[in-house]
Amino acid sequence: SQTIHQWPATLVQPVGSPLSLECTVEGTSNPNLYWYRQAAGRGLQLLFYSVGIGQISSEVPQNLSASRPQDRQFILSSKKLLLSDSGFYLCAWERDRFYGYTFGSGTRLTVV
Amino acid sequence: QQQVKQSPQSLIVQKGGISIINCAYENTAFDYFPWYQQFPGKGPALLIAIRPDVSEKKEGRFTISFNKSAKQFSLHIMDSQPGDSATYFCAASLLSKIIFGSGTRLSIRP
Numbered sequence: 001s002q003t004i005h006q007w008p009a010t011l012v013q014p015v016g017s018p019l020s021l022e023c024t025v026e027g028t029s030n031p032n033l034y035w036y037r038q039a040a041g042r043g044l045q046l047l048f049y050s051v052g053i054g055q056i057s058s059e060v061p062q063n064l065s066a067s068r069p070q071d072r073q074f075i076l077s078s079k080k081l082l083l084s085d086s087g088f089y090l091c092a093w094e095r096d097r098f099y100g101y102t103f104g105s106g107t108r109l110t111v112v
Numbered sequence: 113q114q115q116v117k118q119s120p121q122s123l124i125v126q127k128g129g130i131s132i133i134n135c136a137y138e139n140t141a142f143d144y145f146p147w148y149q150q151f152p153g154k155g156p157a158l159l160i161a162i163r164p165d166v167s168e169k170k171e172g173r174f175t176i177s178f179n180k181s182a183k184q185f186s187l188h189i190m191d192s193q194p195g196d197s198a199t200y201f202c203a204a205s206l207l208s209k210i211i212f213g214s215g216t217r218l219s220i221r222p
Binding site for chain 1: 144146148153154155156157158161163201205208209210211212213214215217
């Protein structure tokens with residue numbers, strides 16, 4: 001069966017520090033991968049998506065970046081965090097065009 | 113054009129009642145409409161979904177009603193239970209990209 005792993009679960013980082021969040025999917029190949037951010041009490045904002053290794057599409061211009069170094073690995077990064085980067089970051093993968101997304105358990109990031 | 117508008121923002125329903133959440137879209141190219149359920153501190157989970165060639169889909173106590181001409185769709189939760197208390201997101205999909213509504217926080221009073 002397919003599973004998605006996301007870590008860490010919680011993270012507290014100072015302003016100006018770097019960020020690296022990792023997401024991996026098991027049990028499938030060539031999945032579409034997505035990074036979403038959810039601010040407190042708010043909806044889901046699509047940040048990046050990838051349809052293959054090295055292919056990244058950015059939805060929102062900001063100080064975040066994404067990379068897909070391996071087929072089932074998706075990484076969200078920042079060189080210098082801002083207070084506004086705080087939020088709940090969710091990784092998701094798509095098994096099939098009409099099957100919807102499967103989300104990871106999320107990373108709660110607090111920038112202080 | 114890419115937005116999905118969801119209402120209400122919050123909803124309180126008595127146990128055993130019917131919960132109704134509404135969504136509207138503009139882009140007629142959307143071809144898949146999923147609903148997600150999210151509990152606090154967890155990632156959203158797919159609840160039920162519909163394609164625009166179907167007017168209604170029912171799974172247990174959950175029903176999606178879809179009105180293609182009005183570009184609206186809604187989620188009905190019958191016999192609402194305290195365990196249904198969560199945030200619900202409607203969504204619309206085009207070319208493997210899913211656009212989410214703003215969410216509805218549902219509380220079921222015992």
